[in-house]
Structure formats: C-alpha cells, structure tokens
Amino acid sequence: MTASLSFLSILVGTAVFIIAVSPVILIILLIKDWKGNQLW
Amino acid sequence: MNPVNSAILDPTTGWLILALFSAVWVFLGWFWGRKTRQLDEFMLAGRNVGMALGVATAMATWVTSNTTMAAPQLALQLGIWGMIGYSLGSVGLMLFAPMARRIRKLLPHGYTSGDFIRLRYGNLSWRIFLVISLCYAFGWLISLGMAGGVLIHALTGIEYQLGMTVIISICVIYTLLGGLRAVIGTDFIQTILILVGVVVLAWLAIDKVGFDRIHQSVLEERPELLNLLMPAAIMFLFNNLLFGIGEIFHSNVWWSRAFAFREGVGFPAYLIAGLMWVPIPIVAGFVALTTPALGLNVPAADMVGPMVAAKLLGVGGAILVFVIVFSALASSLDSLLAATSDFITQDIYHGHINRNASDAHLHKVAKIVIISLGLMTWLLCLPRISTLASLLYFMGPFVASAIWPIVAGLYSTKANSTAASLAMLMGTGLGLYSYFAIGFYVAALVSAVVSMLLVLIGMWWRPESYDWRQLNSRSHV
Numbered sequence: 001m002t003a004s005l006s007f008l009s010i011l012v013g014t015a016v017f018i019i020a021v022s023p024v025i026l027i028i029l030l031i032k033d034w035k036g037n038q039l040w
Numbered sequence: 041m042n043p044v045n046s047a048i049l050d051p052t053t054g055w056l057i058l059a060l061f062s063a064v065w066v067f068l069g070w071f072w073g074r075k076t077r078q079l080d081e082f083m084l085a086g087r088n089v090g091m092a093l094g095v096a097t098a099m100a101t102w103v104t105s106n107t108t109m110a111a112p113q114l115a116l117q118l119g120i121w122g123m124i125g126y127s128l129g130s131v132g133l134m135l136f137a138p139m140a141r142r143i144r145k146l147l148p149h150g151y152t153s154g155d156f157i158r159l160r161y162g163n164l165s166w167r168i169f170l171v172i173s174l175c176y177a178f179g180w181l182i183s184l185g186m187a188g189g190v191l192i193h194a195l196t197g198i199e200y201q202l203g204m205t206v207i208i209s210i211c212v213i214y215t216l217l218g219g220l221r222a223v224i225g226t227d228f229i230q231t232i233l234i235l236v237g238v239v240v241l242a243w244l245a246i247d248k249v250g251f252d253r254i255h256q257s258v259l260e261e262r263p264e265l266l267n268l269l270m271p272a273a274i275m276f277l278f279n280n281l282l283f284g285i286g287e288i289f290h291s292n293v294w295w296s297r298a299f300a301f302r303e304g305v306g307f308p309a310y311l312i313a314g315l316m317w318v319p320i321p322i323v324a325g326f327v328a329l330t331t332p333a334l335g336l337n338v339p340a341a342d343m344v345g346p347m348v349a350a351k352l353l354g355v356g357g358a359i360l361v362f363v364i365v366f367s368a369l370a371s372s373l374d375s376l377l378a379a380t381s382d383f384i385t386q387d388i389y390h391g392h393i394n395r396n397a398s399d400a401h402l403h404k405v406a407k408i409v410i411i412s413l414g415l416m417t418w419l420l421c422l423p424r425i426s427t428l429a430s431l432l433y434f435m436g437p438f439v440a441s442a443i444w445p446i447v448a449g450l451y452s453t454k455a456n457s458t459a460a461s462l463a464m465l466m467g468t469g470l471g472l473y474s475y476f477a478i479g480f481y482v483a484a485l486v487s488a489v490v491s492m493l494l495v496l497i498g499m500w501w502r503p504e505s506y507d508w509r510q511l512n513s514r515s516h517v
Binding site for chain 2 (some may be wrong): 003005008009011014015019022023025032033
C-alpha cells in the first residue's frame with residue numbers, strides 16, 4: 001500500500017465518520033434543548 | 041452541449057422537488073414567525089438560541105453551493121491538498137468561537153458588526169467598514185443567486201432565470217415571514233439533509249468503487265493529484281485560510297448569530313460547527329476523484345457531484361445531490377438576506393437616515409429591506425454576467441483587511457482608531473494591487489499582513505485606553 005493510498009484512505013475514512021456522527025450529535029443536542037426548554 | 045439535454049433529472053422532477061421544498065420552507069417560516077412582534081425576536085430570534093440550533097445554523101450557513109461544488113473542482117485541479125486547503129475554511133469558524141463569547145459579553149444589546157466598529161473606533165472606521173461589508177454581502181448574494189440558477193438548470197434543465205427566481209423568492213418569503221428564527225430553524229433541517237446526503241454519496245463511492253480502484257485510476261491518469269507536496273496547492277491553502285477568516289470575522293452573518301445565541305452557547309456552537317464542517321470539502325473532493333475510475337467525462341466541474349451520484353445510484357442519486365445543493369444554497373442565502381437586512385436597517389437607515397426611529401418602525405424597515413435585497417439580487421443575477429459571479433473571489437483583500445482591526449479592537453484597549461481606518465484602506469488597496477500584479481492567491485495574504493502591521497504600529501505609537509463599558513452603554517445608535 002503506497003503512502004498516498006494510506007493517506008487518502010485515512011483522510012476520507014475519518015471525514016466520512018465525522019459526517020456520519022454529526023447528525024446524531026445534532027439530534028441528541030436538539031432533544032436535550034427541547035427537554036430543557038432551551039431550544040430558542 | 042445543450043445543458044437541457046445533458047441535465048440528469050427531467051424538469052418535471054425538478055419542479056416537483058422545488059415545489060415540495062418551497063412549500064415546507066414557507067410553511068415553517070410562517071409557523072415560526074407567527075408570534076414575532078418585537079425587533080429583537082425578528083432580527084436576533086429573541087437572543088436566546090440554544091446549542092443544537094446554534095451549531096446547525098453556523099454549520100449550514102458556511103456550507104454554501106461553493107463547498108459542495110467548488111471543492112470537487114479544486115480536488116480535480118490541486119489534488120489532495122485542494123481538498124485539505126478548502127477544508128481549512130473551517131479555521132475561521134473555530135477561531136470565531138472565542139470571539140463570539142466575547143462579543144456577547146461586551147455588546148449584550150448589539151445588533152450588528154457595524155455597532156461594534158462604530159462604538160469601538162468611531163464614525164470614519166465605521167463607514168469604511170460599511171463599504172467593505174456591503175460590497176462583500178452583495179458579492180456573496182449575487183454568487184449564491186447565480187449559483188442557484190446555474191445548478192438548477194444543470195441538474196434539471198429548468199431555465200436559469202426560472203430556477204434563480206424560485207430560489208431567491210423562496211428564501212425572501214420565509215425570511216420575511218419568520219425573520220432569524222425561520223432562518224435558524226430551516227438551517228437545522230437543511231444541515232441534517234446536507235450531512236446525510238454527503239455521507240450516502242461518500243459511502244456509495246467507497247462501497248461501489250473502492251479506495252484501491254479510485255487510487256489506481258488517479259495514479260494512472262492524474263498522478264500529480266496525489267502529490268503531497270504540490271506547491272500551487274500549498275500557496276492556495278494559506279490564501280484560502282485568510283480569506284475564510286476575513287469573511288467570518290467581519291461579516292454580520294456571524295456577528296448576528298453571536299448576538300442571537302443564548303449566553304454560553306456561542307463558543308461551543310462555533311467550535312463544534314467548525315469541526316463538523318472540516319470533513320465536508322474533503323468528502324466532496326474525494327467524490328470528484330472517483331471520476332477517472334468511473335470513466336466519467338465531466339463537462340463542467342459543477343457537474344462532478346451530480347454525475348458521480350447518477351452513475352452510482354441512477355436518478356435517486358441525482359435527486360440526492362439536488363437536495364444537498366438546494367439545502368446548501370438556501371441555508372446560506374436566507375442567512376445572508378437576514379444579516380444584510382439587519383446591517384442596512386441598523387447601520388445605514390438607523391445610523392444615517394433616521395436616528396430616532398422606534399423599534400416597531402425598524403421592524404417594518406427590516407422587512408422592506410429584505411424584499412429590496414431580494415429584488416436587487418434578482419435583477420443583478422438576471423443577465424447572468426459571469427464576471428459578477430466571480431465578484432466574491434475579488435473580495436479577499438477587502439475582508440482580510442478587517443481581520444486585525446476587529447481582533448485588536450475586541451481584545452485590546454490600546455487599538456487605535458486612525459490605525460484601524462488606515463489598516464482597512466491600505467490593506468484593501470495593496471491587496472488589490474497584488475491581486476492584479478501577482479495573482480489571486482496572494483491578495484488576501486498581502487492585505488492581512490499590511491493591515492496587521494498598521495494596527496500593531498498604531499497600538500505601539502499612539503495607544504488608546506478604551507473603556508469597554510462604552511460598548512455596553514451605547515450599543516444603540
């Protein structure tokens with residue numbers, strides 16, 4: 001495996017993981033704000 | 041090539057999606073705005089926005105059509121560093137996090153970034169800043185309006201003028217009905233759509249094509265894109281970083297959110313939004329790198345995402361990209377309309393035309409300004425003059441010149457008013473000179489360096505001893 005392939009795989013893999021968990025984090029925060037009556 | 045014939049979706053599908061989204065956004069705008077009576081509620085969502093909506097609105101606003109469309113283009117031009125360089129746009133959001141907390145603390149009654157410059161540096165700096173901010177806001181509005189028309193046309197074959205008119209009208213209507221609350225509420229839904237859409241697209245590329253095949257094809261056809269030491273890309277990286285910081289630090293789009301967020305929310309919201317934004321251009325760029333492996337001949341860089349999606353997932357993939365692009369456009373356009381309206385209402389109308397206007401009167405003026413901005417943007421976008429679309433890129437030296445006056449003004453009592461005015465003027469002037477004499481990639485850099493030197497010289501030579509309480513006590517004009 002070349003350095004550029006490893007770099008590309010790790011870079012994109014990490015990026016996809018962060019994007020995938022982001023909506024989950026946002027929805028958890030939304031529910032928390034909603035329950036605490038702190039939405040806006 | 042006739043774009044109508046080459047469009048991935050047919051116009052009927054395009055109209056159906058547009059109609060569905062338009063109905064949802066307008067309904068939500070009305071719903072969230074139906075009880076809005078006060079100016080603070082309309083302009084700043086009651087100054088009580090919580091963490092979830094705060095993160096989402098900062099994130100969605102910074103994901104523009106450029107993020108999803110220009111990042112693939114840069115990946116195909118500058119390779120891996122193009123993707124990483126674009127993702128450095130998030131640094132501005134993260135650096136703004138501590139500033140948002142300080143802005144909220146120093147100006148608890150503030151409305152715009154102009155309020156701060158006026159109270160901190162006086163009228164001359166304020167007026168120079170107004171020109172910079174308004175030029176930038178119009179550049180961004182026009183680029184978004186034109187991108188909307190062009191992308192809707194490319195994806196669905198719907199005429200440019202019609203697509204552009206629809207997207208501007210929808211954003212104007214729901215911003216008008218619900219103010220910042222409608223903008224922030226819809227931003228949350230748009231953020232979820234963008235994130236889910238991008239992750240599905242990336243997953244398809246990895247699953248159906250694979251890293252090995254993508255890497256091998258790029259290595260055979262465009263090996264320079266995998267070069268980790270590409271000099272042009274590294275130059276671009278620094279310029280993009282400073283441009284992004286300048287855009288965020290000066291623009292009222294971000295200041296109005298700092299004022300709107302509940303106390304304690306600004307810092308974490310901007311930091312988390314920045315972290316969530318980093319991977320978007322990387323993944324959008326990666327999708328572009330699949331084109332050699334898929335054997336796609338892309339007619340225009342804008343079409344990379346849609347073509348890859350259509351190849352991997354058929355019509356469903358094209359619809360997915362349309363939803364991502366529409367969400368990215370609307371989330372930025374609505375924010376810009378609201379923030380620019382606040383800026384014109386407070387700094388131009390209230391500050392220069394009618395200093396005794398009541399809050400109720402300003403509320404009406406803000407609504408008229410939103411309609412006028414929409415109309416003006418529509419008129420300027422109508423002829424589809426390509427030079428206007430690139431106006432935003434020309435704004436690098438303008439916005440970079442404001443970075444140091446803002447940072448020094450927020451954190452040091454010694455920052456000098458005359459030096460701040462000179463920093464903005466000279467930074468912009470020399471930045472523009474270098475834009476033409478050397479190239480676009482140094483313009484923001486030169487502007488920021490000149491501006492920094494002048495601000496630092498001013499602080500050393502004629503230090504002021506500013507009283508922070510002035511920001512609190514005289515926030516209103």
